[in-house]
Amino acid sequence: MIENRVVITGLGVCAPNGTTVSDFTHAIKHGISGVRHQPELERLGFSCKIAAAPEIDENRVQQYFTPLEMKSLDSPGIVYGVIAGLDAWKDAGLEPADRNEPDWESGTIFGTGTSGIDKFRWAINRIDELQIRKLGSTVVAQTMASGVSAFISGKLGMGNWVTTNSSACATGTESILMAFEHIKSGKAKRMLAGSTSDSGPYIWGGFDAMKVCTFKHNGQPEKGSRPMSATASGFVPGSGAGAMVLESLESAIARGAKIYAEIIGGHTNSGGQRGSGTMTAPNPQAVQRCIVKAVESAGIGPDEIEVINGHLTATAKDALEIENWKGALGCSADHFPYINSLKGMVGHCISAAGSIECVASVLQLHEGFIFGNVNCEDLNPEINALIAKNRVPVKLINKRFNVLAKASFGFGDVNACIILKRFENG
């Protein structure tokens, strides 16, 4: 069977430090943080009173939603997802389908952890107050997990596969890999892939209660998220959405589309919560296997990977992740690829983390830069014992490179790793 090559032709992002691709690019090059103090979390007695959420005003939302939709919209995840998704479609030079017939060759896989948690809370309160009638017609569409892909596909008129995936913090990277496989096997020409996450106390509360979020930087929000740092003390919760248009190389060339990068391989797996893997801790054997299989599927050697965009959440597990990358790639401390984590700037955007970080990865490959690790001046000594300090840049490096590996790991002991390659015309 002839397999399609798959390229990325459009990007969209709604991140805590930038809600357009150009603002986001500027932010990641300059280390601009999206972490802010959250009065609402303070009021509710959260240990972690800082978080990172996209800042969007009503005028912006009006460009994507009808007045009727806005009348009852109470699902930030759907808003972020639609903004990122529609922006990616437009960036790819694509239009919504004709009014009377869907575009059979286009679909979307847009993941999320939950949907419309604020809307859900509102509905639950009405029901408990014996006011079931007051729910109206908008609760289901905003609280079904597939709400985000349903809104996007309706706005764009998609007639191919339309679904929502969910695999905790690996969701965004997984959605891109699912779309990649779908195009590779010839089942669609174009897929909008991405993921989103709601904002607010009802999403972040469970993590706060587990004590996996930092509570040591409430007075200095921008210093709070410290991946790979000796003083990392837990992650900063975040939210937002990232999206990209994946397209067969043939289709992209036929319509003269701009090509950001090529996806040359990837793998998803699970540690099965066996060995040292649990609901919340990754099985290192599975993480390494996921990376090895991704590299193999790309048809490259591990030494060809020049940059890694890690999962690296700013918890005690960061050193274990570095150890896993090192073991999987089989490289020495000095020959380890450059590695960075976006979470220093945007916190951990939960189910949106993978897609936002994949957008950042594609931008680095396409424009030729490696963003600096924010808040990592004091590299964790356990990490420094594994890899040379200069492998963890704290300042922007302008450098053209060819291959980047990006991985995301999630609760449930699930892993996803994607291999991206710079696309040279011809």
Add this chain to the structure above:
Amino acid sequence: MDKVEIIGALKEIISPYTEEHAVLENINDNTDFIADLKINSANLVDIVLDIEEKFGITIDNDAMGKMLTVSATIEIINERLAGDVGQ
């Protein structure tokens, strides 16, 4: 309540739910919400909720099922207004 007054209120309530603004401007007794105003049937329950709020009335499921045209809607609103006054 005066019929002209009710129609004025209905136009305002229905406006966000229809794209047929010319038809809405000229609604009459026979105007059908779905056939003429092209309202998504799922939104009929939202319109009923908006009517309840605007007129301070409650509309039961049976009555709701009949509210497909302007005349039927006006009739039900008037019945409920009269009923509520009498209570």
